[in-house]
Amino acid sequence: MAQERPEDTEQSQKRLSSLLNGLRAAVLGANDGIVSTAGLVVGVAGATPHREALLVAGVAGTLAGALSMAAGEYVSVSTQRDTERAAIARERRELTEDPDGELEELSGMYRARGLSEELSRRVARELTDHDALRAHVEVELGLNRYRVDPWQAALASMFSFLLGALVPLTAMLLSPGGLRLAVTVVAVLAATGLLGAVSARMGGALPARAALRCVAGGSFAMLVTYLVGSLIGAAAGL
Template sequence: MTEPTHEKSHGGALGTRLNWLRAAVLGANDGIVSTAGLVVGVAGATDSRSTLLTAGLAGLLAGAMSMAAAQYVSVSTQRDSERAALALERRELRERPEAELRELTGMLQQRGLSRAVAEEAAKQLTARDALRAHAHMELGIDPYELTDPWHAAWASFLSFTAGALLPLLAIVLPPAGWRLGVTVLSVLAALALTGWSSARLGAARPGRAVVRNVCGGALAMAVTHAAGTLLGEVGV
């Protein structure tokens, strides 16, 4: 009788892992695009390796900290909401257990169980862990595995940093004449990979995602390089 919950638990865990992987890929993608746009723009104005390194590091740290702070705030707000919902569920289970049992039975019926089977399953789930059963069915969360905002912040910081390191190293390591070409090719290849990965994690066809990602990154680099070149020519 507990099989539906067992399946949902595994599905929820898989969904959580996929969300984390998708967030990591998107964080790396943001790091690639934003840092590439910055260093390519600066490269349009100067070929000084120290200036490029300084600008790239500043962009990397600012972007990574911004991503981490945003994730921390967002996940903290989500966690506060989940805790409030769980507190309400606990109170309802304590104050009106029979009504909650009927509610759980109705939700199981909506999933295709007959009334008799749903009633028996609801009783067994309630006896085993009433809060977890209701949290899964009503809220779609596991009350014992809430997302940690610090984990989300560090994951965003690290994924953005990993993505940003590619254009930064590509612009400062090669000889001056090779920098722009190496950076552009490296960034476009990386964007193709992140576009493909994000599409596959979302069970979508990767072709359009790759094209969108590559075209968006190419446009960003073209615009910033043109702006940097213009500013360099006028001596700003």
């Protein structure tokens, strides 16, 4: 079997990092879409049984939530990238102004990790000769070169939010009047539990525990919004 070239390995790592970042944003967006939209339509259902009100509230909440999710993810990731770029620029400047001091600093970090003084100096020297900035960025700053793309994170969050929101919205609007609330609650809890289990499995964690957390969070959100909606509906005479 042919040996994989270093540049091929680097491209594979970059693709994997991009995939994991996209999945993180997608899982977060889908869970937020399910829970927040469920809380909205269940709250409205607690106030009024009219399907038209549920439709308006659900669609408006879904669109607003998806756009808000995308904007928030874009701003968050962009801010993180700007901060990382500033830190890398500062490190590049320090390497130019005081290369010997930076070499000693890198050597000291390897000594703190358990290497002997002689080995620490040798490792620091070889890494510095190969790519000084990369060595300091990865060891001193704890950053990798595969930073998240703000647009990728924003789009993944937006579309996954929309898909997640379809679960409670569809269940609420298509169910018979008497079963509307029950069907929505069951659909939401099943969807959040499945999403929690899948995301945990992808990360190597215990699926049952993650699913239970998601179900508990969704249940709490729907219970609170339903009670609040019922109180407001009663007070307003809806």
